[in-house]
Amino acid sequence: MSDAKSLPSALRGWAEREIGDVESVRDASHARANSQVWELVRADGCRFSLKVSAEARMYERETFALRHATPALGAGRAPQLRSSSADHLALLTTALPGRAVEDLPLTAEEEYEAHRQGGFLLARLHAAGDVTGHWRAEAEGALLAVAEGADKHLDEAGDRLAPAERELVRDLAAQLRMVGPLPLGFIHGDAWPGNLLWSGHAAWVDFDRSRFAPLVQEFVPLACGVWPDRPRLRTACMSGYGRELTPEERHVLTCLAALDSVSAVSWGEAHGDPRVTARGRRTLDRLFTGVFV
Template identity: 45%
Template sequence: MTDPNSLAAPLRSWAEKTLGPLTAVRRLPPGSSPAAVWQVVRGSDNARFHLKTAPSPGAFTRETFAYRHAVPALGPGNAPRLVATSARHLAMILTALPGAPLSQARLSETALRTVHWRAGMLVAELHQAGRPTPTTRREASAFLSRLADAAARHADAAGDQLSSAERQFVTALADHLRVLDRLPLGFVHGGGIESALRWSGTARPALQDFDRARFAPVVVDFVHLDCVLWAERPLLRAAFFEGYGRAPGAEEQQALRCLTGLHAVRSLAEGSTCGDRAAARTVLDRLKSEVGV
């Protein structure tokens, strides 16, 4: 039986050519990214690194671009640093961040509000990093339309988890999302922000996992937080946007409602655990009640 902690020989050989001999290798549990990640320890100084293999060439391209062109704007210690890449292996070596995912932190309400305020500042810095080319600007403007186009497929996959009225509601959300064309663009993380934030006991969290990063309407980075956490704890939402520097505008509020609903339907269709589906159902029911469906 293959040791799940082991690295394939070609991958380990590349890593050791870059870092030197490794004394420990450990496969990390899945996090906010679908990539495979190992923690490796360099023998010469016991420094820890993460060796990450992307799930696809597109994810590799997005993440390496992010680390080279946008992540440096976050400042030292606020995100991993890119050490080396291998397009052949779809692999990258990153410095390891201290701490644990913010979603696992046990903090007082006051401390958590401070962390979310700091997280808002960090996400704002990411959104302002880099300048889109004409091509990436066009792609960013079309991003929400692609999400709207996928709604019918996700609704079909959800099957009898959605009523006929709910399918009509999902269609209305998707149609409305397509006409929102004055949304602020920026360089977005694109994944689950709360799971990608790490906290190590300092007031300011760090951000990792940029395999979904791209230029897009910045509102997409608020969806995962808005689905459950902010709905249950609105003071955290207020703290985040105070740190971010502004509250969502009117069109962004509309987009956030639509995106949250479509994300819930996708979770119903693809959720791998009862908890995911239960949370998605709660979100969908909340949105329906707000508009009287």
């Protein structure tokens, strides 16, 4: 958690007009400067979450997801939207029980089940919504957009990457331009154990990166950050998901991991986060072995 952030009076007033008088407020922001999240508790004990999005696009994505996609997950498996304010870029939702999987001392069996249920919920989410019109066009163009952003990521990385690493990343990014049709759907966009809650049952939170996209894009955070050391959790997730990735999806995941590795190395070193840097380095090492997923 970050240093305590006070809830602005204008936001509190808006929230109380929506849910009634608030008895207590707790800062629940993440450990980053642009995170603004508070837990609100009414006198009757009902808990709510008030989140201010970092930017308008993230607010729009999360609002859309909570209105149109997350109900498909079922009661208690994602926050329920009570109200939203475009003026404040704020979302008021129900609070869910449990804590993030990465913060819990789970047994091996509990962790397996959390990831299995997480995969099951992702399958439901991916089937939510109708990928038509401009949503389909955006989803179909997502991989090309990633490929076109490769040079920007490499420029940001600078001399943090060796020449051979830069060449490998460019080659894998270029291969994204030649990919055929892939399964499309609505993805969470930031599916990792920090956004997977566990309280005896799993729930997903933080949908500000959600969008229509190739489904394989969902699994980049897990494939780069969790599965290398915990292959059993990959088995759990895909068991819950109900299918394995196709050979073409596995190839695309490898290509996407290359771009993720560059971003991780750049961001981690720029922000003094050795864990993120190490994740990027480890992904690059695995890519050089020729066996990623």
